[in-house]
Each structure stands twice: as structure tokens, then as C-alpha cells.
Amino acid sequence: MRLTEDRNAKGVRHRGFVVGRDEEEIPGALWTPIEPEGAALPLVLIGHGASGSKHQDYVRSLARALVLRHRVAAAAIDGPVHGDRREDGGQDGQRQFLDFAAAWSSDSTLTDGMVADWRATLDALLALDELGGPVGYWGLSMGTILGLPFVAADARVSAAVLGLMGLTGPTRERLGKDAARIDCPVLFLVQWSDELFPRSAAFELFDAIGSSDKRMHANPGTHGMVPDEEFRHSGEFLAERLVTVG
Amino acid sequence: MRLTEDRNAKGVRHRGFVVGRDEEEIPGALWTPIEPEGAALPLVLIGHGASGSKHQDYVRSLARALVLRHRVAAAAIDGPVHGDRREDGGQDGQRQFLDFAAAWSSDSTLTDGMVADWRATLDALLALDELGGPVGYWGLSMGTILGLPFVAADARVSAAVLGLMGLTGPTRERLGKDAARIDCPVLFLVQWSDELFPRSAAFELFDAIGSSDKRMHANPGTHGMVPDEEFRHSGEFLAERLVTVG
Numbered sequence: 001m002r003l004t005e006d007r008n009a010k011g012v013r014h015r016g017f018v019v020g021r022d023e024e025e026i027p028g029a030l031w032t033p034i035e036p037e038g039a040a041l042p043l044v045l046i047g048h049g050a051s052g053s054k055h056q057d058y059v060r061s062l063a064r065a066l067v068l069r070h071r072v073a074a075a076a077i078d079g080p081v082h083g084d085r086r087e088d089g090g091q092d093g094q095r096q097f098l099d100f101a102a103a104w105s106s107d108s109t110l111t112d113g114m115v116a117d118w119r120a121t122l123d124a125l126l127a128l129d130e131l132g133g134p135v136g137y138w139g140l141s142m143g144t145i146l147g148l149p150f151v152a153a154d155a156r157v158s159a160a161v162l163g164l165m166g167l168t169g170p171t172r173e174r175l176g177k178d179a180a181r182i183d184c185p186v187l188f189l190v191q192w193s194d195e196l197f198p199r200s201a202a203f204e205l206f207d208a209i210g211s212s213d214k215r216m217h218a219n220p221g222t223h224g225m226v227p228d229e230e231f232r233h234s235g236e237f238l239a240e241r242l243v244t245v246g
Numbered sequence: 247m248r249l250t251e252d253r254n255a256k257g258v259r260h261r262g263f264v265v266g267r268d269e270e271e272i273p274g275a276l277w278t279p280i281e282p283e284g285a286a287l288p289l290v291l292i293g294h295g296a297s298g299s300k301h302q303d304y305v306r307s308l309a310r311a312l313v314l315r316h317r318v319a320a321a322a323i324d325g326p327v328h329g330d331r332r333e334d335g336g337q338d339g340q341r342q343f344l345d346f347a348a349a350w351s352s353d354s355t356l357t358d359g360m361v362a363d364w365r366a367t368l369d370a371l372l373a374l375d376e377l378g379g380p381v382g383y384w385g386l387s388m389g390t391i392l393g394l395p396f397v398a399a400d401a402r403v404s405a406a407v408l409g410l411m412g413l414t415g416p417t418r419e420r421l422g423k424d425a426a427r428i429d430c431p432v433l434f435l436v437q438w439s440d441e442l443f444p445r446s447a448a449f450e451l452f453d454a455i456g457s458s459d460k461r462m463h464a465n466p467g468t469h470g471m472v473p474d475e476e477f478r479h480s481g482e483f484l485a486e487r488l489v490t491v492g
Contacts, residue, residue, distance in 0.1 A: 192453075216438075217461060219462075220458065230461075
């Protein structure tokens with residue numbers, strides 16, 4: 001892991017990093033308390049949605065809330081064809097969205113690649129002195145498409161927030177199989193009038209999740225209208241579980 | 247309003263009362279802080295489910311949590327054919343359940359009677375010195391069948407927890423119309439494998455609720471398996487709204 005940035009902003013230490021995996025460089029960001037106070041901090045990995053990046057507003061604000069309200073560290077990496085993985089640094093949201101849609105349809109290694117990226121990132125982060133507590137995952141939409149398989153694959157993840165996705169799309173079958181393997185506590189979010197992934201498909205994916213300890217929160221509105229309340233709830237949900245595990 | 251009981255138990259003042267309405271005596275219970283400290287307290291009205299009563303475990307424990315954790319008063323009344331409205335005082339849960347089912351099917355005044363009971367009870371309670379803050383309603387299953395119409399009818403209710411019910415049953419049409427008139431914040435609870443009111447009907451009722459500020463929480467399990475987490479959430483939900491309104 002190579003640090004690209006290290007600064008304090010409004011009470012939170014923010015580091016930029018790059019993790020190498022095979023030929024790939026994975027660009028990431030890490031948020032921790034300025035004074036970690038010795039104990040091994042819990043860590044939440046945040047998977048952004050299509051068209052976004054590790055630095056988009058809701059990723060940053062969720063990460064800051066985890067650190068400041070719950071003393072839980074947070075990290076995010078750019079997904080495939082997003083952010084600093086692109087030559088243009090991810091300026092064009094719509095372009096990234098379309099590139100992701102194309103890759104999702106045509107690149108059969110997309111999911112396994114992102115699972116490997118998350119695992120390599122987690123390996124590197126857990127080697128840091130102040131980390132080493134329980135690990136959670138938070139990712140909606142593309143963050144579920146590529147993150148649910150990671151949650152299923154990596155036993156270090158002990159709580160997850162997933163959603164804005166259904167048993168649908170090019171990797172539908174894979175998602176269903178991986179969902180069945182998940183056994184950690186899950187909060188699953190649904191937008192009632194989701195225009196990308198209809199709620200009926202979301203209900204199927206929720207149903208497929210193997211965990212007995214799961215719950216679904218549904219809110220009115222379209223795909224992008226997740227209310228602030230659910231960001232707050234999901235932070236509290238993860239913090240509570242990770243502290244219980246730890 | 248006539249007091250039938252007044253005692254302090256484990257940090258909470260508990261009063262029994264009877265409110266008269268026409269020929270009817272409505273038996274109720276009120277939970278308040280032992281030291282109300284002057285301010286007009288918010289109040290949550292709790293409608294129990296079929297086979298239960300104003301004194302059943304979850305009513306009492308929700309009421310105590312509202313008082314102790316949130317400094318919100320709580321009150322419950324026995325529903326029709328339940329509790330102290332019966333000669334036997336409501337000893338036989340199954341008998342009450344069957345009597346309610348029969349009344350629901352055959353007595354066209356059942357809903358209006360309970361709405362009038364709640365309104366008379368609220369009039370009487372708000373005349374007490376320590377009450378007078380914002381009012382919320384909490385009721386699942388029969389507590390929604392008979393309580394949703396009250397929430398729709400009484401503008402004093404400014405937040406509600408409803409659920410374990412769908413657009414189904416003898417009063418289906420009335421429920422749909424009343425749901426559309428509700429415009430306060432609503433938390434709607436669904437049990438994923440509800441054997442009494444299937445989730446598809448619950449989704450329809452959630453959909454019918456007129457409020458833009460609404461959310462649905464769904465949990466695994468059958469009708470009676472609402473997890474403790476949702477009792478806690480729903481108390482927090484109401485307390486937050488009532489304090490915001492006040």
C-alpha cells in the first residue's frame with residue numbers, strides 16, 4: 001500500500017492510497033479518527049454506485065459520520081471504469097455509468113475482479129496499526145452488484161448494508177447464488193419507485209439473502225432518492241453490529 | 247375521566263382510567279414520568295393487537311421505553327371485545343381473537359366506534375396538566391385496522407407507526423380510503439412471512455398511505471415475530487417526530 005495523501009479535515013484524518021494487485025492499481029481513500037487512541041478500530045468498506053467514485057458526496061459524508069459519530073474507520077475504493085482508474089479521473093458521471101453498463105454485460109471477470117480488489121484492499125488496511133477490529137460493508141446499486149459477492153466471499157465481513165438492486169441484470173444468477181451464502185446481519189434498502197431495478201426484483205434479492213438476521217427498509221421515490229434518514233440508520237446499524245462483534 | 251389506579255412502578259407512573267362515551271365505558275392505561283417537570287409532554291397512543299389488551303407485554307414495554315428513554319407519555323385503551331370491556335376481563339386470547347374476527351366481519355360500526363373511543367380518550371388525556379404536547383399513534387394488526395382510520399380522522403395525530411396489515415379483510419375499502427387521507431410521517435412495519443395478512447397486501451396498503459414522509463421496515467418471520475429492534479426503532483421514530491413538531 002502506498003500513501004498518496006494524508007491530511008486532517010474537520011476532525012477526521014483522510015488518507016489517499018493505492019494498493020497493487022497483479023497489474024492493477026486500486027485507488028482508495030481511508031477515513032479515521034485523528035486520535036485513534038490505541039484500540040483496534042472497526043472498519044466499514046464503502047462501495048460507491050455507478051457514475052460515482054470513492055470521493056462522491058454520500059461516500060464522504062457516510063465515512064465522516066462513521067468516524068465522528070461512531071469511532072468506526074471507513075474506506076472506499078474506485079470501482080472498475082470509475083474515478084482514478086480512468087485516465088480522465090472520472091469527471092463524466094454519465095460516461096462512467098454507460099461504461100459500467102457495458103462492462104457488466106460483456107466482461108465476465110468484472111465481479112471476480114472487484115472481489116479480489118476488495119480483498120487485497122482489506123488485507124492492506126488491516127495491516128495498519130490502528131485498524132484490526134471487525135469489518136463491515138456498505139454498498140448500494142453497483143455497490144451491491146459488485147459488493148454482495150465480496151460480502152459472500154470474505155468471512156471477515158461481519159455486517160453489511162446492501163440494496164437498490166434486485167435479482168436482475170447480466171449477473172442475476174451469480175447474485176442469487178452469492179446472496180444465499182451470506183450469513184452476517186444485513187440491512188437491505190429499497191426505493192419504492194426504483195426506475196432502474198424494480199422493487200419486485202429487489203424483494204427477490206432480499207428473499208435470497210441467506211442471513212436469518214436481515215431486515216429491509218423501503219422508502220418512497222426513485223433510485224437516487226435514498227433519504228438522509230437511511231444513511232444515518234445504516235451507519236448506526238453497522239456501528240452497532242461491529243461493536244457487538246468486537 | 248375517572249382514575250381507577252395510580253401507582254409508581256420502576257421509575258414510571260402508571261394510571262388506570264375509564265373514559266365515558268355515550269353508554270360506553272372505555273378502559274385505559276396511562277404511563278408518564280414520575281416527575282413530569284412542568285413541560286407539556288408528547289403523548290403516544292398505543293393500539294394493541296387482536297387477542298391482546300392495554301396491559302399486554304409489548305404495550306407495557308413500549309410505553310415504559312417511551313417514558314424512560316424519551317420522556318414521552320403513553321396511553322392504551324382496550325379495543326372492542328377485548329380486555330376490561332369483557333365480563334371475563336380478557337383472560338382468553340383466542341376467544342378475543344375469534345370475537346374480533348366475527349365483529350370485524352359483521353359489525354359495520356366497529357371502526358367508527360373505535361375512532362370515537364380514541365378521540366374521547368385523547369380529549370380526556372389532553373385535559374391533564376402534564377400532557378398537551380404533540381400526539382403520536384402506534385398500532386399494528388388490529389391496532390392498524392382500527393387505528394389507521396383514527397389517524398386519518400384526527401388531525402391532532404402528527405406521527406404514526408402502523409403495519410402488520412394489508413389492503414385486505416372486511417374493511418379493505420375503508421382502510422384504503424382512510425390511508426389516502428393520512429399525511430403525517432408514518433413508519434409501516436411488515437413481517438416478510440406474515441401468515442395472516444400476506445406481504446403483497448401489506449405493500450398495497452403502504453402504497454395507499456398518502457404521506458410523502460413514509461417508510462417501510464420489513465423483517466423475516468411470521469405475523470407475531472416483530473423483532474425487538476423494531477419496537478426500539480418505532481419508539482425512536484415517534485419520539486423524534488413528536489419532539490420535532492413540539
